[in-house]
Each structure stands twice: as C-alpha cells, then as structure tokens.
Amino acid sequence: MDTNGHNSQITIALAGNPNAGKTTLFNSLTGLKQKVANYPGVTVERKEGPWTLNGKTANLIDLPGLYSLDATSLDEHIASDIIRGEQAGVQKPDAIVAVVDATNLERNLYLVMQMFEFGVPVVIALTMIDVFEKQKHEIDIEMLSARLKTPVVAVNAKSGRGRNQLAAKVQEVLHTTPVVPYEFNENAENAGPNGKIFSRYNFISEVVQDSVWHSDQKSHRLSDKIDRVLTHKFFGLVILVAILLVVFQTIFSWASLPMDLLEKGFGAISDFVRAEMPPGILTDLLADGIIAGVGGVVVFLPQILLLFLFISLLEDSGYMARAAFLLDKLMSRVGLHGKAFLPLISSFACAIPGIMATRTIESRRDRFATIMIAPFMSCSARLPVYTLMIGAFFGGQYVFGFISMGAVLMLAMYALGIIVAIVVAGILKRTVLKAPPPSFLMELPPYRLPNLRTVFQNMFTRALLFLKRAGTVILAISIILWALMYFPRSSQQSAVTGQPSAAIATGEVSSESTPLPESEQLKHSFAGKLGHVIEPVIQPLGFDWKIGVALIASFAAREVLVSTLSIIYNVGKDEGAESQTLIAAVRDAKTDDGKPAWTPLTALTLMVFFVLAMQCMSTVAIVRRETNSWSWPLFMIGYMTALAYLGAFLTYQGGKLLGFG
Amino acid sequence: MNIQYIIVIAIILGAFAYAGLQLRKRSRAFSLKKACGDDCGCNGGSKKLPS
Numbered sequence: 001m002d003t004n005g006h007n008s009q010i011t012i013a014l015a016g017n018p019n020a021g022k023t024t025l026f027n028s029l030t031g032l033k034q035k036v037a038n039y040p041g042v043t044v045e046r047k048e049g050p051w052t053l054n055g056k057t058a059n060l061i062d063l064p065g066l067y068s069l070d071a072t073s074l075d076e077h078i079a080s081d082i083i084r085g086e087q088a089g090v091q092k093p094d095a096i097v098a099v100v101d102a103t104n105l106e107r108n109l110y111l112v113m114q115m116f117e118f119g120v121p122v123v124i125a126l127t128m129i130d131v132f133e134k135q136k137h138e139i140d141i142e143m144l145s146a147r148l149k150t151p152v153v154a155v156n157a158k159s160g161r162g163r164n165q166l167a168a169k170v171q172e173v174l175h176t177t178p179v180v181p182y183e184f185n186e187n188a189e190n191a192g193p194n195g196k197i198f199s200r201y202n203f204i205s206e207v208v209q210d211s212v213w214h215s216d217q218k219s220h221r222l223s224d225k226i227d228r229v230l231t232h233k234f235f236g237l238v239i240l241v242a243i244l245l246v247v248f249q250t251i252f253s254w255a256s257l258p259m260d261l262l263e264k265g266f267g268a269i270s271d272f273v274r275a276e277m278p279p280g281i282l283t284d285l286l287a288d289g290i291i292a293g294v295g296g297v298v299v300f301l302p303q304i305l306l307l308f309l310f311i312s313l314l315e316d317s318g319y320m321a322r323a324a325f326l327l328d329k330l331m332s333r334v335g336l337h338g339k340a341f342l343p344l345i346s347s348f349a350c351a352i353p354g355i356m357a358t359r360t361i362e363s364r365r366d367r368f369a370t371i372m373i374a375p376f377m378s379c380s381a382r383l384p385v386y387t388l389m390i391g392a393f394f395g396g397q398y399v400f401g402f403i404s405m406g407a408v409l410m411l412a413m414y415a416l417g418i419i420v421a422i423v424v425a426g427i428l429k430r431t432v433l434k435a436p437p438p439s440f441l442m443e444l445p446p447y448r449l450p451n452l453r454t455v456f457q458n459m460f461t462r463a464l465l466f467l468k469r470a471g472t473v474i475l476a477i478s479i480i481l482w483a484l485m486y487f488p489r490s491s492q493q494s495a496v497t498g499q500p501s502a503a504i505a506t507g508e509v510s511s512e513s514t515p516l517p518e519s520e521q522l523k524h525s526f527a528g529k530l531g532h533v534i535e536p537v538i539q540p541l542g543f544d545w546k547i548g549v550a551l552i553a554s555f556a557a558r559e560v561l562v563s564t565l566s567i568i569y570n571v572g573k574d575e576g577a578e579s580q581t582l583i584a585a586v587r588d589a590k591t592d593d594g595k596p597a598w599t600p601l602t603a604l605t606l607m608v609f610f611v612l613a614m615q616c617m618s619t620v621a622i623v624r625r626e627t628n629s630w631s632w633p634l635f636m637i638g639y640m641t642a643l644a645y646l647g648a649f650l651t652y653q654g655g656k657l658l659g660f661g
Numbered sequence: 662m663n664i665q666y667i668i669v670i671a672i673i674l675g676a677f678a679y680a681g682l683q684l685r686k687r688s689r690a691f692s693l694k695k696a697c698g699d700d701c702g703c704n705g706g707s708k709k710l711p712s
Contacts (some may be wrong), residue, residue, distance in 0.1 A: 280665040280666075281669045473683065476679045480674075480677060483673045
C-alpha cells in the first residue's frame with residue numbers, strides 16, 4: 001500500500017469488442033503468448049500479465065470480448081464485475097485500455113460509452129489502423145480524442161507503433177475522474193425505455209462524422225465481392241471442400257519425408273539399444289516399450305505442425321469465419337446457437353478449449369447442446385490414428401487420378417464428425433434440451449494477410465504441447481502397457497497347464513522350461529487375456545484382440561492407440577523377425593489363425609469408431625466441470641460410445657455385404 | 662533377480678505412480694466447486710458469479 005492508501009500494484013483492464021485485437025495487443029504489451037485468432041471470442045477467460053509503465057510493473061488484465069456491459073452472458077458478467085471491482089480476488093482497475101477496431105468504429109465506441117459511466121479512466125487504443133488506412137479512410141485522432149474527452153492512441157501490435165505513447169497516456173489518466181462526453185436527460189419527454197441507448201448512438205454518430213473521412217470505397221467493394229462467392233450457399237461449400245482437400249493433400253505430401261526420417265531415427269535408436277545393451281528385460285522395455293511407444297506417436301509431429309500451420313493461416317486470414325458462416329446456416333436449421341461456431345471450430349484443435357468457449361452462449365440449453373457435440377469435431381489427437389490407417393492401406397491411391405485418397409478420406413472423417421454433430425444437436429434441441437431457436441448476428445472479420453509471427457507462435461505452442469504429452473502421459477501409459485503385455489512370462493509347460501511359472505516371481509525363465517515364442521508370450525500376458533475377453537464384443541467390427549487392447553488403452557487418450565499398436569507389434573515379434581515400421585507392421589499383422597488382422601475395411605471401420613467415440617479423460621473432466629453435474633458427462637460417454645459401436649458395425653458389416661471385406 | 666529386473670520394476674512403479682497422480686488431478690477436476698454458480702464453469706481465472 002502507498003501513502004494514499006492505494007494498493008501499490010496498478011491494475012489496468014484491457015477491454016473491447018470481440019476480434020478488436022485485444023489479445024494481440026495484450027501479448028505485445030506483456031510479452032506473453034496467449035492464443036490469437038481472427039474470429040470473435042478467443043478470450044473467454046480473463047488473462048493477466050505484467051506491463052511495464054514508466055519503470056513500474058502494472059497488472060494488465062485481458063478481458064473477454066464484449067459488445068456491451070449489459071451482462072447478459074457469463075463472459076459479459078465477468079468483465080463488468082471486474083470493471084466495477086466486484087469480482088472476488090481481483091482489484092478494481094485503475095484504468096481501462098479500451099481496444100477499438102478502427103474499421104468498426106461506431107459499433108466499438110458503444111462499449112466505450114458504457115465504460116465512461118463506470119467512473120474508471122479510459123484510454124482508447126485504436127487498432128486495425130493499417131487496414132483502415134489501406135481502405136483509403138482517414139481518421140483525425142486529435143478530433144476523436146477531443147470529442148470523446150479521453151486520450152486516443154493509434155497502436156499496431158505487430159510493429160510496436162504507439163506502444164510507448166499508450167503507456168504514457170495511461171500514466172497520465174491514473175487517479176483522474178473520467179468525463180462522460182455525452183448528455184442524457186432521463187426526465188426528458190422523449191427519453192423512453194431505450195432513450196439512453198439512442199443518446200449514446202446519436203453521440204457516436206456525430207463523433208464519427210466529425211473525425212472520419214471515407215475517400216475510397218473500392219476495398220470494401222472488393223471484400224464484399226469476395227464474400228459473395230466465399231459465403232455463397234453452393235459455391236462457398238465447393239470452395240470450402242476444395243480448400244480442405246488441398247490442405248489435407250499438402251499435409252500428407254509435405255509430412256511424408258520428415259515422418260520417414262523420424263521413423264528411421266527411432267528405428268536406429270532402437271537398434272542401437274539392442275546392439276549396445278546386454279539382452280534382458282531392461283533392453284526389452286527400452287526398445288519395445290519406451291522407444292516404440294513414444295516414438296510411434298512422436299513421428300506424427302510433422303503432420304500436427306502442418307495441420308496447425310494451415311488452421312492458423314485460415315484463422316488469421318479471416319477465411320475460417322466465412323467457413324463458420326457457411327456451417328452456421330446448417331447449425332441454425334437444427335436450432336443450434338450461432339455462437340456455437342467458435343467452440344466447434346476450436347474443438348478441431350482440441351475439445352477442451354472448445355468446451356470452455358461455450359461460456360459465451362447465454363442460454364444454458366444451447367450451451368449444453370454445444371458441449372455435447374463438441375467432441376465430434378476431429379481433434380488433433382485423432383490425426384495420428386487417421387494417418388496411420390491411411391498410410392497403411394490407402395497410401396499412393398488417387399481419386400480421379402490426381403486427388404489423393406488419403407486427403408479424401410481425411411476430409412470424409414472431418415465431414416462425418418460435423419454431420420453427426422449437427423444431427424445429434426438437432427435431436428437434443430428437439431428433446432432434452434428443447435428451446436426456441438436463438439437469433440444471432442455473426443460478424444465477418446475483414447480479410448487480412450496472416451501475421452506470420454502469430455501463425456508460427458500457434459504452431460510452436462501446439463508442437464510443445466504434443467511433445468510434452470508424448471514425454472509424460474504417453475510415456476507413462478506406454479510403460480504400463482508394455483508391462484501388461486510382457487508379464488507374466490510363461491514357459492511351454494505353464495502355458496499348457498495354465499499354472500503360473502516361477503518366472504513370474506523372478507523375471508527369469510527357469511532352465512528346465514522352454515520359454516514361449518514372444519507372440520505366444522503376448523497372448524498369455526495380462527493384456528492378451530483382457531484382449532481375448534473382449535474379443536467377442538469387437539469381432540463384429542472386424543477387430544481382433546490386439547486391436548481390442550489398443551482400443552481399450554485409447555480411452556485414456558486417443559493417440560495412445562498408435563503407441564499401443566507400436567508396442568504390441570514389437571513385443572509380440574518373435575526372435576529373428578525383422579524390425580519394421582509401424583505402418584508395415586500393421587499391414588503385415590496376422591490374427592491368431594494366421595489371417596490378415598487388418599484390411600482396408602478394418603482400417604476404415606476403426607477410423608469411423610474414432611470419429612464417434614468419446615475417448616478422452618480430459619474432455620470428460622472438463623464437461624463435468626462446465627456442466628456442474630455427473631449426468632451430462634456420463635450421458636456423453638454413453639451415447640457417443642454406443643454411436644461409435646453402431647457406426648463401426650454398420651461400416652464393417654455394410655462393407656462386407658458390398659464385397660469389400 | 663538381476664539389476665536390469667530391479668531397474669525395470671522401478672520404472673514401472675514410477676509410471677504407475679505418475680499415472681495415479683494424473684488420475685488424482687483429473688478426479689479433482691471432476692469434483693464439485695462449492696464457490697461456483699450453478700451454470701458457471703469456474704477455475705482459477707473466473708471465481709464465481711455474483712449472487
């Protein structure tokens with residue numbers, strides 16, 4: 001506390017409309033790396049970071065994007081509480097930096113008008129000024145500042161323009177009382193219930209007229225022309241499909257070389273371990289458990305990186321919002337809220353941020369309907385599974401001679417998830433979550449050249465998360481699975497009698513008994529026994545017990561399927577058998593009766609199962625937290641698993657009937 | 662019991678311990694947060710809805 005009784009820590013709130021550039025400015029001012037995208041509503045939770053103001057460190061709070069402070073949705077509630085100083089554990093801000101998008105000045109200034117009424121000093125940070133100037137508009141910042149009776153600073157987070165000036169202006173306004181720049185007489189005859197709203201808009205209109213000149217409408221017209229094609233109900237969808245095909249095809253072709261190199265690298269490490277270490281259980285664990293398990297997943301890093309490169313490029317250019325607009329037409333037909341588009345798009349990376357982003361939806365029923373379908377969006381954890389299946393059975397095949405079969409199948413899996421999600425949402429909105437169809441006005445952000453720094457930052461963050469997961473959770477699960485596949489060690493006699501061998505206790509097979517071949521050991525292991533127990537259930541889907549073990553393991557996390565298969569085919573490899581890549585091992589795998597364990601139809605069935613099944617403990621946890629109930633996550637696990645089984649069953653049996661088996 | 666066997670047992674126990682810790686962390690996320698509003702998914706960032 002200082003001598004005046006103020007807390008010595010200065011708190012500054014960063015507030016503004018969705019997609020005004022708050023998070024980009026926040027990252028630029030604090031040096032932090034919050035996620036940024038070119039669509040509204042990226043910041044659902046409050047984020048904090050240090051901002052140096054004239055040598056002092058202030059606490060900068062990045063609030064969720066808001067259109068008003070009327071507090072109708074949860075995020076508006078949180079933001080207005082913080083500005084009022086009514087949020088528990090958060091100091092009332094000493095000043096607000098109002099982030100205002102120059103290209104949408106009138107709409108953005110409405111929120112600023114409300115901020116003035118809270119009695120907290122405001123400094124306006126004018127963003128997108130470069131886009132605004134490119135559109136041949138001119139803005140008189142001094143006039144704007146004079147009319148609004150508050151400092152206005154043009155900023156550019158990328159170039160750093162206005163950053164120091166903004167800090168100086170914030171310093172100036174600290175501990176001052178803001179002046180509300182417009183007048184409103186509540187007792188006037190024409191006031192009415194919405195009188196205050198009209199006064200604000202009238203004032204904003206005057207201010208904008210005085211301080212902005214539009215010298216050219218060409219850019220607007222061009223953007224509108226592009227939108228007319230990209231959001232067209234037929235051509236828009238054709239273009240969307242074409243873009244996704246190109247993206248998936250590029251991912252497959254660009255990733256194949258680094259993937260091969262990584263696979264060879266892990267193979268070489270495994271060979272090195274086997275050559276340099278004495279034969280024994282530790283060597284087996286390192287080569288067959290850890291290197292095969294973790295390496296099996298890490299080889300998909302190039303594809304994950306490329307997927308996020310394209311997602312970031314599409315988001316940052318503004319195209320993703322157009323794609324969402326196209327899907328919104330479908331979503332609104334089934335009664336899903338338009339605001340559901342952001343959570344669903346976020347779920348393509350991971351369902352967890354997607355489910356958290358549903359907080360922007362005011363209606364509880366609409367919000368729960370969105371949460372229930374978010375895991376159908378194909379997240380990045382499914383990518384290794386799709387890639388493995390496509391690489392093993394559909395690689396090198398083309399449709400119409402030039403479109404890769406892999407890209408078509410990948411697109412089909414993404415589309416299947418979206419279609420099932422829309423159907424399920426329609427059913428939920430007509431039954432357990434019945435509510436009137438909500439209205440929603442969607443904002444289409446302007447097109448812009450993607451910011452390469454933001455794009456690479458997103459890629460880097462995702463790569464780090466993927467590797468961290470491989471080095472922690474996947475590593476631990478790989479070791480446990482290896483142990484379950486390795487123990488108990490059986491001899492010829494014990495395998496016949498079913499009695500446990502002495503080897504279980506010592507880890508060494510006695511000299512009197514002959515050790516079983518590794519493929520037989522695997523069959524008699526704990527995992528093998530479990531696999532045989534569930535085999536009758538999964539046989540109608542075309543899966544043998546080894547795939548069953550991998551399926552069970554993947555309920556912890558989807559990509560564990562890949563590491564489990566990698567371990568299972570390494571552990572079960574008999575002495576003298578040549579070491580091979582996972583794709584080759586999957587292709588050559590045999591069932592107990594010597595038939596091929598996998599066919600293209602089995603691979604397709606497994607992919608369909610993965611599109612529809614709820615196999616992520618973290619998602620279950622977040623649904624429990626967000627719905628504050630056990631019934632919703634249990635319902636989600638139940639109906640998604642049933643749907644996955646049914647989908648896989650229909651795919652396999654239908655395929656067999658059509659002669660693909 | 663040779664040294665390789667002892668090391669492997671230690672690694673497996675470590676993996677089980679880590680997985681157990683992760684499960685405990687997840688189950689905490691499952692537990693009810695008394696300070697939250699009915700419809701509020703709150704965590705460290707957003708504490709509670711006003712009454």
